[in-house]
Structure formats: C-alpha cells, structure tokens
Amino acid sequence: MTSPVLAQQWLQDQLLTEPGSTGAATTDGLFMFITWISIVSFVLLMGAMTWFVIRYRRAGGRAPIRSASHNTPLELTWSIGPLLILVVVFFWGFHGYVEKMSAPAGSEEIVIRGFKWGWDVTYDSGKQPSELAYPGVGAPDQNMVPVIKVPAGRPVRLRLYSSDVIHSFFIPDFRVKRDVMPNRYTSFWFETLEDNPEPEVIPILDETGAPVIDPDTQQPMTKLQYPRHVVYCAEYCGDSHSQMMAFIEPVPEEVFQEEKYMVTVFPTKWEFGEYIWQRQCSTCHSVDGSGGTGPTWKDIWGKTHKFSNAPDTVVDENYIRESIIYPQVKLREGYGSDMNSFVLTEEEFEGIIAYIKYLSGEEPE
Amino acid sequence: MSTIESLPTGHAHDHHDASYLTPKGGFWTTIIDWATTVDHKKIGVMYLVAILVMFFLGGVAALAVRMELFAPTAFEAGGVIKNQVLTGDGLAGGYQNYNRVMTLHGLIMVFLVIVPSVPASLGNFLLPLMIGAKDVAFPRLNLASWYIYLFGSMFAILAVLLGGVDTGWTFYTPYSTTTDAEYWRVVWMVLGAFILGFSSIFTGLNFVVTVHKLRAPGMGWFDMPLFVWGIYGAAVIQVLATPVVGITLLLMIFERLFRVGVFDPALGGDPVLFQHFFWFYSHPVVYVMILPGMAIMSELIAVFSRKKIFGYRAVAFSSLAIAGISFIVWGHHLFTSQGPVGAAVFSALTFLVAIPSAVKVFNWIATLYKGSIDLKTPMLYALSFLFLFSIGGLTGIYLGALSVDLQLHDTYFIVAHFHYVMMGGTIIAFVGGIHMWWPKMFGRMYNEFWARIGWAFVFVGFNVTFFPQFIMGSQGMPRRYADYVDEFTIYHVISTVGSWLLLVGFLIHLFVFLHSLVAGKKAPPNPWGALTLEWTHTGPTPIEHNFHHEPVVTHGPYDYDDVPPPQTRPGEFPMPDPLPEGAERH
C-alpha cells in the first residue's frame, strides 16, 4: 500500500473504532475527509503564524514595516473558499444522515424502551433477549445489561420510546444515536457489516464466576458468542446514567430466529421475579443488603419501615404493588424520589412479590 | 495623542486629578463608597474579583470531576468523590455526587463566569474609556446589574448548600422537573439563573445605548476600537436572547411548583419545546461568550505587533454577522431529536456561521505580517488563542456535518470542542486581556517572567487536558459519565494529569497578580504603547470621571504607522519611516 493510504488507515485507527455497520463506513469517509481538511488548514494557519512571529519579532527595537491594511480580493478568497468546502461537507453529511434515518422496507423491527436506568428490549415476536451480560461498569451482580441479537447483514430498524425521561440510544460502532423520548417514538436503522460473523467459544460461568459443569458429560459448558457492539445512553438521565448500557450482537439468521422465538421457562415464581429484577430493578435495588439509589430488597418482607412522607408501613403484597405503580406515595426515609411508575403484568407482580419473599427466606427454594 | 480639549465646558468644578482608586476616606467610608459607586471602573473591578472567585469555585468542581474520572473505582468501593466531596443527605451510594459536582461545574462556569466574564469586568472598565465617554449610559442600572449578579449567585449557592442539583447545566426536561421532587434545590438554582439573566440584560442594554449615544465627537462607527465592536455584538445578543430563556426558566419554575405541564409529556407537554427554547437562548449566548474574547484578541494582536488590524471592516462586520446568524442556528443542538428537515436547515446555517469566525482568525494572522511582534504575556495568550480557537473551530465542522454529528453528539468530542472554544477562546483571551489592562486597572506592573511561566503551564496543561478528550469522544465515550469501560482509562488519566498542570498555571497567575498588587512596580501611563483612548491619561490609572474634557478623536485606533503612542517617551516604541511626500497611505 502507498504511504498516504497507510497514513489514512493509521489515523483512522487512532480516532475511530472498527466500523460495524454500512452507515458507519460512509460516515467514516466524511469523518476522515474533515480530518484531513482540518489538519491541512491548521498546519497552514499555524505555519503562517509561527513564521510571522519569528520573522517579525521586535528584536532590538525593530519598527513595523508599512504594508496594506486590507486587500479585498484576498479577503473575498478566504471567505468564499472555505464556504465551498463546507457546502461539500454539508451535502455529504446530509446524505449520510438521511441514509441512517429512513429504514428500507422489510427491516427487522425491534422495539426498545428506555427507563431509569436500563433498556427493555422486545423482538417482533413479543419475546425479550434471553441473555444478559456485564458491561464492565457498575457492580457485576447489579448491572447486567441485555444482549440484543440482530440478524447479521440484514437491515434492522429500532423503534425507541421512553417511559420516564429523555434517553439516547447510542451505538458507537455504528456511528449513530437517536434520542429516546417519552410519549413519542423515534427510530433509526442499521445493517451490520458482518455477513458471516465468526463466533468465539466462551465458557458459561455461574454467579461466582466459576465455570458451569455439564452434569452429563462432566465437561465445562460452553456457548458460541459473536463479536458484540456496545450501546450507551448518551442523554444525561440521572444517577446511573453511566451504567445504562447494552450490547448488540449480530448473529447468523438461524441463530437470530431461534433467539427471537425462544421461550424461557421458569421453574418457580421467584426465579421469574429474579429475571424481572435483573432487567428492570437491579440498577437501583440490591438484593444483598447493600445501598443504592433505592433501598435493598434483602430481608425486608414483613418488616416495618419508616417513610419520609407516610406513616410506618409493613412490607406486604399491597405495599410492594403500590410501590411499583405509585412509587412517590411512600418514600423510604433517606431515599429520594427518583423512581418512576412501572407498568407490569400480573405475572410480573407475582414474580417480584415471590422474589422479595424468597430474599427474606420466606418462599421455599 | 491628538485628543483636543475643544468642546466648551460648563461651569468649572474643582479638578479631580486623583486616580479612581484613591480612597475616599477611612476604611468604612471607602467600603461604602465602593458598595454604592456608580463608576463603571469600580463596578468593572468588583465584577472582576467576583468572577475570578467564581472561576476558582468552578475550577475546584472541574478538578473534582477529573479526580473522579482519574479513578472511578468499582461501584462498591466508592469512587473518589462519590460519597466524600458532597454529603449525599443519606442517599446511599450511586453516582449522585459526581452528577452534582459535574452540574455545579457547568452552571458556575457558564452562568457565573463565562457569560459575564469579559463584558462585565473588562467591558465595563474599558468600553466608556475607549469611546471617550465619562461613564456608561445608565450608571445606576450598571450598579443594579452588579447587585443582581450577586443576588442571583446567592440563589445558586443556596441550591448548592442545600445539597446541589443533578440536572446538568442544560436543565433538560422532564428530568429536571421530576428529579429531587421533595427538595426545592432545582427551583432555587433555576431562579438564580433567571435572576442572573436580568443582570445580563441590563449590562447588555447599557452597553448598546452607550455605544450608540456616548461616542466622543469624531469617533464614527468605523473609528471604534474592535474591542468595542465585539462587546457591542455580544451586548445585542444579550438583550435579544436572554428574555427567551427568562420565560423558559419561569415556565420551568411553574412546572416544578404547579405541574403546569408545558414541558412534561405525562401532562401533554413537549420536552423538545424546552430544548428549542433553551437553545434559542443558549446558542446565541455561546457568542455572548466568544465575541468578547475575540474583542480582546483584536486589541492584543494590534498592540503587540504595532499594526493596523488587517481588514478592520471585515472584522467589525463579522462581529455583527456572528451576532445575527447566532439566532438561527440553535437547532444544531437537537440533531438527534428533531426531524430531517429541521436538521438539514440548521446544519446549513451552522456552516454559514463558521465563515465570519474563520475570517477573524485569518485577519488576525495577516495582521502579524510585517509587524513588530513583542512576545509579552498578553501576546503569548493571543497566539495561544489562535492555536486553540483554530482547533475548536475546525472540530466544529465535524459537529455541523449531520451524519458525523449523529456519532459525536453528547460524547467527549463535544466536551473537548466547547472547551477549546469557550476556555481556549474566551478564558484564554480573558486572561491575556487581564494582563494587558492590569497596569491600567491597578496602576502596577505584573512580573513578566513568572507570568510567562504561568502561561506555559496553562497552555500545555490545557492541551494535555482536552486533546485526549477528542480521541475518546470519537471512539464513543459519552459525556456526563461517572464511570467508563477500561478502553478509555488511558485518555482519562492523561486528561486528569493535564488538569493538574492547569491548576499550577492558574495558581502561578494568582500569585503574580497578588504580588503585583502588594509589591508590583508602579506602571507607566502607557506601558505597551497602545493608541486607544484608555491609555491617554497622564497617570497610570484613569481619573475619577475618565476625562477632564470630552476628547475629540482625530485618528483611528490602530494607526501605529503614523501616530506616536500617547504618554510614552519618544523612541520608546519604534515607528516606521515617515511616508515620503505625496505617497499614498494604505
């Protein structure tokens, strides 16, 4: 390869992550174009400045030299010249923007709800992602974020809304983000570059981090994992804004179809409750007695708590239900009013009540 | 200098030849004199002190933010400031304290430091002097604006003492109208910002009228120093944009107190309307911040290269163009939340506003050509401005390009961009300006050697702090994060180390200023050989009412080729050879 191409590649590797979508590749072209324009203009400007400062410094009381104090053709040139370059940048940028916003027909649609603080993902089948992963931020047992599997090489449209404040769904590798609004849908789409992603073999770990052993074969259990792209929340939304992450994992079509229609069966109600907790409650409420934005769920069942705006109340089914639907009615002493109302199904209420009982040693394991 | 005492004067009073700094009497008399003064110079000095104190507070918050990001250790271990800097009134753990300190930094730096910085301090002090007026048009309004500034700051500080707010300085709804519902902190903070708006409006209104009505005889619009043009452009924006944020903040207060619902989607309101309202003010206000910085630049460059500003009219008109276009680009803060038509229009307009800013940079660099360049501390700051503002301006192109902005919006790239423009632009020019006019304000010289050392720390520290943020931003690090994944550690560590260098630099400057006040050499009346009217006094500092007689202006502010500087020894500042008989002047 020629050296300019190498220089370009080197610079791009320093500044940008590996592009993950078709839109990202287009955007990177414009990004690098602007980078080169900036470098050239900056070097020219600073070169001229440095040269003048050295050449015309006031050494030994040297006087200024008379010169023109304006030059209309020159000034017009340096006003209109940059404008022409900026016109190119504008159209290039607008083209890329429209490309990222309008999804082609037949895209796979995934609905994503942002809430304080997490992403609730629903596939077209009505099912949710089966896998959670630790993103490297926050406490490993509390901040497990959804892994959104998407069909590789096929257009995917994300439809986004929020159930409380404004969030923003940001996928750095795809060079795109979109604000997530309450009471309104926004959307964008992408098509991943990996037509045929190469999976890695990953050992399955249990909660303590030890490998899970298959009882039949006595071998460590493994699974296939495809390269993932990280998702951030980019619009400031409060306490755990910096933990509000997710992963996008482009997978072959058959893996995606399996994921999309996978039904998870929970042997007990409390395990279903734990599943809900991990997806919606764990950023604020711990289950091991430690503090957080909200009070812990450990050993609270049947206890009487103090509230800053209500009389003392015993934790029972009614209290739990009320705290989920109307979280502002009873605020635990020492805690703020950060929680928004959550809309749950009856099964989910049952699950959470069972899980809280379980955490207090009430429900048989 | 050729100011002729020509205008007929009324009944002559006793002549106050005394410096404006001369105490009026004993300690308490002097204190009361300063507290009730309507003298624009004293108000300017009081503003300067207050703004530097606020800059110190905002800087401490910034250092705390950088410390947290230096080692945002795991959640359970408790980060550096998570539970220690501010007590979280019983709220266990979380990133709350980081969010509050981060918000505090933004609010202080924007509303209490950068917006008033140059206009209220140097602008107040210099604007009437530069146009040959005895005061601003409405001196009592000027004093009122200073007290309103203090009053508004008190509300902001009250909100901090009650535990701080965690809304981010942009107060985006519905987060800001629902967070901390049981406390009044957000209301106090917003009320503070609302009150500060009046201070800003009154200052701006005063300056616009002053420039229109109080210019000395012989000073046409194009005979004004470019400092006055820059301040004038900023003042126009202050007057026309601040009321809109006034009604926005007022609606937000009603929203919090009465749940009116205008910005709350749960009540039928529209949160994006808030963003439009907010940026309709807050984008123009970006130019309220930078135009006065540019205003200082024109003076520094001209004085320390002894040249007429290249393309004076282009620089003057670009101030007006920036002020005008600034009102129609607010939507570029909403590229990720609005529709494609709005995005396209605002993107195009945004590129338009780049041109007048670029023109200014080109003209300043062209001014250096064939000058007599003296690298005193103010000039070092002016050259740093060119360096840093160029980076800030060029990185603006990325953000104006729609598809790239979808990537960079709300990442550290934008944090780096606006620090390069706001701090690398306005604050750097401000510090340079303080050095240049320090002898005029306080009658004493500062220590040139140590000031240059301070400059070196600030310049290097600034780049070390903020340049890595461009890289981590383009790699995807979102802003306002209290914690991050391991890939970004190296950039955050470098950035934090840079913030310590900045601290050292500013502490050296503080020491230099304090040393100058206590033991500085007495300043000559015109140490830099400048030609503008504030340097015409026979003493180091201006007299109480600025001029004995209304000056009459007979030459331009930058005619260094032909006019020997006032109040300097002959030959102290080298002049070019006189023009040969009959030769045409450029």
Added chain:
Amino acid sequence: MSTISTDSGHGGPAQDERPYHEQYHAAHHFRNRDHEFDAVKMGVWLFLATEILLFSGMFCAYAVFRMLHPEAFINGSHYLDVEYGLINTLVLLLSSYTVAAGVRCAQVGDLRGLKRNILITLVCGVAFLAIKGIFEYGPKAMQGKLPGVFFSYPNAHDPNEPLWWGVYWVATGIHASHVIVGIGLFIWLYLRANKKHFGPRHYTAVEGVGLYWHIVDIVWIFLFPMLYLIH
C-alpha cells in the same frame, strides 16, 4: 473635573426658586438634557424589545400546544368570557389614550392635565385587574379550572385541558404582573408630578413609563384574540 452640569438631578444653587424641571441638569456623562433624553428613550425601547421577546415565548408555546392538542385549546377558549375580555380591552385602550395625553400635557407644561391623565390611567389599570380578578380568575379558580395538578373541573371535555389552563394562567398571569408593576410606576409618577417634577424641559420618566404601558396594552391586544376569540 469639569463637566457641563452637576452630578445628578438634585443639583443647582439652593436659592434657585425655579421648579425642578426647569433647573434639571442632565447627568454628568451626558452633554445636555436632549442627549440624556435620547439615550434613556433608546434604553427604554431596548427594554421593551426584551419584554416582547419574553411574551413571544408564551405565544410560541401557545402555538405549539394548539398544534399538539387542538381540541383542548378550542374547547378551552369557549370557557372564557368574551364580554369581560372585551371590556378589559376597552379599559386598556382608554388607558393607552390617557397615558399618551399625559405625555402631551407634560410637553406643553399642563401639570394639572398630566396629573388628571395619570390618575385615569391608574384607575384603568386597577379596573383591569379588578375585572380580571373578580369576574374571571375568581370564578374559574372556584370551578377548578386551574393549571396542571390543581385542575379539578369536573366537566372537562378533553384530557389536555389542564395544559390549556396552564397556558391561560401563565400568559395572563405574567401580563397581570406587568399591569401591577405599571400601577406602581403610575403612583410614582403621580407623586413626582405632584411635586412639579415634570415640565416641557424634563419629562423623561413620563415618556418612559408611557412607552412601557403601551407595550403592556399591545401584549393584551394580542392575548385577547389568541385566548378568547380564536375558536
């Protein structure tokens, strides 16, 4: 120092028996009274520009919400009493005339006429607030037609009516607060006119307050059709 006049308005030799407006000197940094008058007038106009921008935010909000919730806003305007709105409009128009007449009286030195006109304007301002308070705000508050969470009107047609009332109360409330400030200013003017402070050579304050009152009036002229008339 040598200025062309004394420091502020209270100067002049003590034995000068001429009325205040005759012996008034411009502040020291102005060349003369006309210079000062011009500057003050420009300042007042700029201030009024900020007032218009302040209200334009409210108008803008109205437009946006009307677009988002047309039913609630059309319904809402039916709840308002056009008669009282119209009477109030006429009251304000009358006061705008008297304030202009007052400036004219000051210019020709008719102090009695000035005081009379200021009084009528003052009464109009109070009448405006009284009509608004007794016949509009009062009954509406009793019926629960209040903004946001305070809304408790049982017969609402549209879920977004609380928002309409929010816009109504905030817009007219900010306007009413301007009327209250205006009333205060007219009391101040009356007291000064009583001390013979104004005359052909000095009536800056009358002119300034007059301009302010006109803006208060004009804002109402826009608020009235926007809230009451457009269905």
